[in-house]
Amino acid sequence: MKPGKLVLDRAAVSKELLHNAQILDNVEAQFRGMATAHRAIKVYRNEDSNRGNVVATIPKAIEDAHRGTLAGFPGRLTL
Template sequence: MSRNSRVKVVLNHPNVCRQLLNNTQLLDEVEYQVTGMAAVHPAIKVYRNSGVSRGNVVATIPMAVEDAHRGLLTDILGRVRI
């Protein structure tokens, strides 16, 4: 296969929802990582939404803070490892 070949990945939506989006252990780990990294600035808030059809972890930051620290939130979310 050449270096520039493209790969198409197709996910089974029901399986992704069941195995990832409703996985308490996975959500705990993501929340732990995001909360730890968000401690760099007191304006960053981390929320956990579980107990619905799918769980998620959300980090928010005021636009003025993001503008002053260009890419901070993107950097935090890009460092999450599962």
């Protein structure tokens, strides 16, 4: 059996995933829930660029002290 090839339509992916308000709402809600782990974690949502995104930030010193707090967010995310 030959390996398959996956080709994504960039415009469709952008419209269906990167600008999907329901997905962004879901991700933002989960990140805000995870951000309660430490008061220094801030969650931002940006939909003004060519793709929507949700960003969580934490000062490096706090992330170092609580190793992996922020790094574990994507692994716990469900869509």
